[in-house]
Amino acid sequence: MTEPQYTESLTAESLTAGGPKRPFRIAVLISGAGTTLRNLLQKKAAGLLEGVEIVLVISSNPAAGGIQYAQQAGIPLRVIQRKEFPSQEAFSEAIFRECRQAGVDLVVLAGFLKQITVPSDFELRVVNIHPALIPAFCGKGFYGRHVHEAVLEYGAKISGCTVHFVDNQYDHGPVIAQRAVPVLDDDTPETLAARVFEQECELYPEVIRLIAAGRVRVEGRRVRILPAAPCSSARTL
Numbered sequence: 001m002t003e004p005q006y007t008e009s010l011t012a013e014s015l016t017a018g019g020p021k022r023p024f025r026i027a028v029l030i031s032g033a034g035t036t037l038r039n040l041l042q043k044k045a046a047g048l049l050e051g052v053e054i055v056l057v058i059s060s061n062p063a064a065g066g067i068q069y070a071q072q073a074g075i076p077l078r079v080i081q082r083k084e085f086p087s088q089e090a091f092s093e094a095i096f097r098e099c100r101q102a103g104v105d106l107v108v109l110a111g112f113l114k115q116i117t118v119p120s121d122f123e124l125r126v127v128n129i130h131p132a133l134i135p136a137f138c139g140k141g142f143y144g145r146h147v148h149e150a151v152l153e154y155g156a157k158i159s160g161c162t163v164h165f166v167d168n169q170y171d172h173g174p175v176i177a178q179r180a181v182p183v184l185d186d187d188t189p190e191t192l193a194a195r196v197f198e199q200e201c202e203l204y205p206e207v208i209r210l211i212a213a214g215r216v217r218v219e220g221r222r223v224r225i226l227p228a229a230p231c232s233s234a235r236t237l
Contacts (some may be wrong), residue, residue, distance in 0.1 A: 023053035024212035027104040029095070029112040030059050034066015035197070036110035036129065036204065041073055043205040052212050056102040058095055060114045076102065082114050092117040106211060108204075109166060113143060117168055124218055126166040127211070129204050131196045133178055134162040138171035148189040148196070159183050159192060161200045163207045165218070176216060176223045179203050 028037050037057065043049050057070035058078045070077045078098050085091040096119050099107055109128040118126050130138055132147050137159075142150065151159045160180035165173035179199040183192060210216050215226040 021051075024051055024106070025053055025055045025102065025104050026106045026108050026208065027056040027058060027099050027102060028054055028070075028108045028110050030057065030064055030066040030110050031061050031113040032064055032066065032111050034064060034069050034111070036200065037066045038069050039201045040108070040110070040205060040208075041069055043201075049205055049209065052208060056098060056104060058098060060112060066111070088115060089117050092119070096122055106208070107166075108208065110204075111144075115170065116166075118166055123167075124165050127163060127176065127207065128166050128171070128173075129200055130162045130164065130171050131159075131193065131200065132162065133158070133160045133180060134164060134171055134175055138162075140170045142171070145189050145193065148192045151183060151192065152187060152189065157183050159196060161196050161203055163203055165223075174218055174221050174223050176210075177203055177207050177225075 028040065030037055037054075040049065040054065044052065044054065054073070054075055056078070057066075057075050058080055059067055059070075060079075060081060062079045062081065067077060067079075080091070080094050080098070082088075082091050085094065091114070095116060096107075099122070105125065107122060107126040109126065112128075116126075130142075130147075131144075132138055132142070132151060136156070137147050137150050137154075148159070158180050160178055162171075162178045163176045164171070165176065167173040179202070181192075181195045181199060207216075210225060213228070215228065217224045217226055
């Protein structure tokens, strides 16, 4: 029987036990336009990511549009290109070395298009959002517009988005949360993508808040969301 795995050790409270609380520190990894990074920054500015700080942005693409959002927000930025390394492992180690140096608690993939190898000390500390309902329309080659084209070509009636932990296979780690949207008869890949992205913009920050608050528990492949602590000192989400 698989031993339950827990993420409570990642919370800001446990990381500062016996001392003053510090923010829950996240790194955001991007490759393109940075719309998910922009959304997280907007949610932070609106007070909807209280206790969470974006302390590092890493881009695999020196021309990524999302770089501007990191620069405008004054967030430390690193560009790490896959082609500069002889292997996926070496590329991944460079990424996680930066995360360790920045004291990152959680790595958030935000349209990051390069596969990474997750080291043991970051197991259950890397999350991704996928624009479909895993295990459907996922895996290698299923990203961006390709996902929505596949949904429409198959004739699916429901699509959505999935936040999951990242392991060393494409779109394979335990599912944390999902939201569904209808697929309409007159949908195009663009209209479906827009409807899904609206849900992504709400779901990803929500999951990050839950992880930061220690409310995500993993048991094998099953992920359970714990209720908020009833005491007055519990963080309000």
